[in-house]
Amino acid sequence: MVEWVRENGGSVSDAVSISYPNAVAGAGLQASRACKAGERLVNLPAHCQLTYGEHTTPELMRLIEKVPQEFWGAKLALQILQERTLGTASFFRHYISNLPVAVPGIPLFYTQEAVKALEEYPPLSQQVKKRCRWLLTFAEGELAELPGRPDDPFGGQRIDGNTLGWALAMSTSRAFRVRGAEQPAAQLPLIDMCNHSFAPNCQVFPGKEGSVDLVASRNIQASEDLLLSYGNLDNDFLLLDYGFLVPSNPFDAVAVRFDVAFFQAANALSKQNTANKDDVDTVENFQESLLSELSLAGPEADRELMLRRSLPSCSPRALAAARILCAGDEAELAGRTADALGRWRDPVSPINEVKALRMIAGVAFFVLSRFPKTLEQDKQLLAGQSLPDDLSLAVQLRLAKKQIMAQLLHDLASRIKELAMQPVQQTVAPPHERSSTGKREYSTIACRGRHDCRHPVNIGVRSSPWGRPGRSALHSMYAVIAMVIAMQ
Numbered sequence: 001m002v003e004w005v006r007e008n009g010g011s012v013s014d015a016v017s018i019s020y021p022n023a024v025a026g027a028g029l030q031a032s033r034a035c036k037a038g039e040r041l042v043n044l045p046a047h048c049q050l051t052y053g054e055h056t057t058p059e060l061m062r063l064i065e066k067v068p069q070e071f072w073g074a075k076l077a078l079q080i081l082q083e084r085t086l087g088t089a090s091f092f093r094h095y096i097s098n099l100p101v102a103v104p105g106i107p108l109f110y111t112q113e114a115v116k117a118l119e120e121y122p123p124l125s126q127q128v129k130k131r132c133r134w135l136l137t138f139a140e141g142e143l144a145e146l147p148g149r150p151d152d153p154f155g156g157q158r159i160d161g162n163t164l165g166w167a168l169a170m171s172t173s174r175a176f177r178v179r180g181a182e183q184p185a186a187q188l189p190l191i192d193m194c195n196h197s198f199a200p201n202c203q204v205f206p207g208k209e210g211s212v213d214l215v216a217s218r219n220i221q222a223s224e225d226l227l228l229s230y231g232n233l234d235n236d237f238l239l240l241d242y243g244f245l246v247p248s249n250p251f252d253a254v255a256v257r258f259d260v261a262f263f264q265a266a267n268a269l270s271k272q273n274t275a276n277k278d279d280v281d282t283v284e285n286f287q288e289s290l291l292s293e294l295s296l297a298g299p300e301a302d303r304e305l306m307l308r309r310s311l312p313s314c315s316p317r318a319l320a321a322a323r324i325l326c327a328g329d330e331a332e333l334a335g336r337t338a339d340a341l342g343r344w345r346d347p348v349s350p351i352n353e354v355k356a357l358r359m360i361a362g363v364a365f366f367v368l369s370r371f372p373k374t375l376e377q378d379k380q381l382l383a384g385q386s387l388p389d390d391l392s393l394a395v396q397l398r399l400a401k402k403q404i405m406a407q408l409l410h411d412l413a414s415r416i417k418e419l420a421m422q423p424v425q426q427t428v429a430p431p432h433e434r435s436s437t438g439k440r441e442y443s444t445i446a447c448r449g450r451h452d453c454r455h456p457v458n459i460g461v462r463s464s465p466w467g468r469p470g471r472s473a474l475h476s477m478y479a480v481i482a483m484v485i486a487m488q
């Protein structure tokens with residue numbers, strides 16, 4: 001490929017060599033000498049980038065247009081397949097013949113056992129099934145009808161589900177969007193041999209006249225792998241499109257569907273037997289309208305929340321939703337936007353914060369308890385007999401999700417404990433002292449405004465401002481800590 005790029009008007013630095021770093025990642029690029037930050041390592045001219053567009057034949061373009069945008073990778077896959085069927089007549093023949101014969105880590109190619117193991121985490125297994133269904137329908141419908149027709153872009157060669165699956169894997173695992181998000185993705189020969197790291201040493205930039213440059217983003221030592229970041233992607237994305245995952249991936253998350261009843265049930269769960277009359281049970285207009293601002297209520301709602309492993313990055317929308325649902329009345333949230341309510345350093349009040357964090361802990365605990373296998377069982381599975389690669393990846397994926405929930409619970413418990421340790425600076429009226437309207441009176445607690453910790457509240461048994469003695473926040477905090485301990 002190095003020679004092919006040079007012969008076709010591109011450049012490859014003498015610092016670039018092809019390597020085989022390990023069996024998992026496959027081939028890669030390596031620095032054969034030290035490189036300076038900013039040094040251009042590869043320049044790939046526009047005509048050496050495999051994509052579709054103006055040069056694509058009308059027959060192939062008509063087919064590409066039938067692919068829904070959500071399966072963008074399949075559009076490019078069809079162009080790859082046409083180059084493959086052209087054989088030695090294709091300008092990209094060297095590139096095509098150097099592509100891997102498979103990307104076995106991609107769930108599209110899993111055995112039934114591995115697919116079943118992935119089903120423990122439905123947000124991903126549903127996407128896998130959707131992709132498989134579309135691929136088979138397209139191959140058995142549109143593609144199966146082509147051979148023998150004058151508008152067949154593949155010259156009579158039959159493209160079945162497996163062949164389309166291979167091309168789809170090639171595009172999702174190797175394509176770049178160097179021309180902008182709205183433009184078709186492109187395969188970048190040679191550059192696409194760089195493996196992934198969240199701490200990369202190279203970057204790809206648009207160059208002159210549609211060319212693309214691979215540039216050292218820091219000083220690189222001789223023998224270091226040349227690595228790109230494929231993006232701040234979660235493990236679902238990495239597995240689905242690239243066939244690998246990153247243990248302790250800082251961008252990994254657990255997808256949870258927001259539902260008021262679910263959050264309320266999680267709230268009750270986190271308190272175990274300490275439910276009292278201050279429990280969140282109805283949603284008032286001010287709450288509904290703030291939830292709509294977060295796009296968590298209403299007909300256009302996007303209810304997917306991504307929970308992460310630590311409180312600061314947990315999920316601003318989930319935190320905002322919990323704070324909203326735990327607010328006693330409109331005045332408590334006065335002056336706050338839905339966005340501001342998602343900032344973890346800006347609690348509404350210590351009382352509200354403990355309730356909200358407890359609610360999220362309930363959600364995390366509920367999610368964790370819905371996995372059929374425990375975190376420990378998954379660890380044992382991976383430590384035991386050697387699993388087939390696909391099954392091992394499926395178990396690693398769901399184990400990583402469980403670890404995220406367990407770490408989040410741990411973080412929540414620490415934060416709740418921290419709030420509990422705050423000294424009482426002023427006597428506060430218990431919230432069960434209600435006004436004549438039956439609403440809680442917050443004027444005595446004065447937990448309003450942006451920085452509401454003017455009156456830190458001890459949530460210990462004696463001074464619990466939000467429950468009768470014996471039904472205290474501390475009690476509930478113990479329940480959450482007990483959950484965390486039980487999970488670890």
Ligand SMILES: C[S@@+](CC[C@H](N)C(=O)[O-])C[C@H]1O[C@@H](n2cnc3c(N)ncnc32)[C@H](O)[C@@H]1O
Pocket residue numbers: 024025026027028100103173174192193194195196197241242243244245
């Ligand atoms: C753009 S290609 C990189 C070149 C590829 N290794 C090859 O042999 O041609 C992306 C593929 O490389 C592998 N890969 C890249 N980075 C990896 C990593 N950090 N861990 C495991 N596999 C990786 C995956 O199979 C992925 O689908």
